[in-house]
Amino acid sequence: MLHGKHILLVISGGIAAYKAQTLIRLIQKAGGTVQAILTKSAAEFVSPLTVAALSGKPALTELFDLTQETEIGHIELSRSADLIVAAPATANLLAKLAHGLADDLASTCLLATDTPIMTAPAMNVRMWEAAATRRNMATLRENGVIVVGPDEGEMACGEYGPGRMAEPEAILAAIETHFEGAPKPLAGRYVIVTSGPTREPIDPVRYISNASSGKQGTAIAEALAALGAKVSFITGPAEYANPQGCDIVRVTAAREMDAAVEKALPADVAVFCAAVADWHVANPAQTKIKKEAFEDPPPLNFAPNPDILKRISTLESGRPDLVIGFAAETGDLEARAARKFAAKGCDWLLANDVSTHHGVFGGNGTDIVFFDSNGHERWGAMTKTAVAQKLAQKVAAHFR
Incomplete structure (x- = not known):
């Protein structure tokens, strides 16, 4: 369970962004709280107003929101969370995180933190299998970023293969496992x-x-x-x-x-x-x-x-x-x-x-x-x- 745990949820642009709304409900049902950040592209797929209504907190989108910067600040925003979850995490967001780029609120919070980060990749199968993406994922894993999925299946674009965002239930299970500190079954093998x-x-x-x-x-x-x-x-x-x-x-x-x-x-x-x-x-x-x-x-x-x-x-x-x-x-x-x-x-x-x-x-x-x-x-x-x-x-x- 997630009682007392605060999750900073980064939602990036992609058709899987609608699943983030289910993830918010599941985290809250497990006892956690959620603060959501939407990238500019994410706001094209899900409404910040809907996300805010679900989470009970304003959905943040702008790095240079002076009111929020005065009250919270993007550094404190990321450091106050017990876990940062990027779901869906697009190829673009993962590349930024792998290379230390920070040009919007989402990528800035991901970089300016020592809080554990979990990602749920979501992209076209060709993008997932691209050499650049594989290098980026290797870098992220080496840096200690937790990766959930992606799943295989039919894409919105009609192609089939790995790249679908993991289901919200699977992401919730990974979040709970993270806080439980459960050992992996093949650790030491x-x-x-x-x-x-x-x-x-x-x-x-x-x-x-x-x-x-x-x-x-x-x-x-x-x-x-x-x-x-x-x-x-x-x-x-x-x-x-x-x-x-x-x-x-x-x-x-x-x-x-x-x-x-x-x-x-x-x-x-x-x-x-x-x-x-x-x-x-x-x-x-x-x-x-x-x-x-x-x-x-x-x-x-x-x-x-x-x-x-x-x-x-x-x-x-x-x-x-x-x-x-x-x-x-x-x-x-x-x-x-x-x-x-x-x-x-x-x-x-x-x-x-x-x-x-x-x-x-x-x-x-x-x-x-x-x-x-x-x-x-x-x-x-x-x-x-x-x-x-x-x-x-x-x-x-x-x-x-």
Whole structure:
């Protein structure tokens, strides 16, 4: 409960601003008080008069409001709160906070404070996945800013993916957890996550690889870190390879990934999500192979790559308490995944069909069949973020 707690609610411009009105009611119902600040853009989506009526306090909008500056002052306004909550927090507001910019009342209060800050991001999926936004979010997390969401779903613009503001109930739960100081379920646990493809060189220019984007592994690493785990993220050259709140180790080839995993041990959990090549070219050329030197295509001699999942699963000493593998198949999914699960010796296996028509590689969605010692179950069609969150919760439950 929030009895005696005062929340400074920063509402920035976006269609999700209407949810801030529900959040005000929920905070008050839990016993807290709310002072709202609206950005200029927010006032285009929700009425300051409505917000003021709900909160019981004037909704502040202007930095240079002389009456308020005389009575309160923007510095005292931010410091008098027990928690500052920015919901919705647009990409613009988050960028300002990450870079220390203060050009309106909202951003000035966020900068001129030592009060804890919580944000609930809300933006278009492309904006959320943009490299600049990911860098900004990494900076904010490093600075101790609490991040709630975003959720995945259909956007007002018609697109689908992560970027929807977390529901007011979820934000309230995060606020209550903050004041309770509840420990995160994976605090003190160390997890290794591998992700992305590997590249096996043919010569200095060409290589053999696959279409893994790293999106699923990145989502898993972030979900585990959000539950308090210390995560070592070992990634091949992937499109998505910068999970927030994780230690990142970049590799290229399968043997490099195997060495990086070995170096990262011991660990409580190992999640092998990477799409590792089964073979490498035994004798890659030191210079570019020229087609003029061959009448027919040059022969390639292959050698097996280390089976990282099996090697770690069957360690006699130093084996992680929980080893999780992935199986990417293109047909007869359950039978092939069952054989892999039996052969590898891991504790859990997540299998999916990556046939081209399913759009799993590089896409936002997947359809998981989960294997453990009790058999297997279909999780059904889910977003990759939802899969990551479900898996992270199962990992947390394993250690309870």
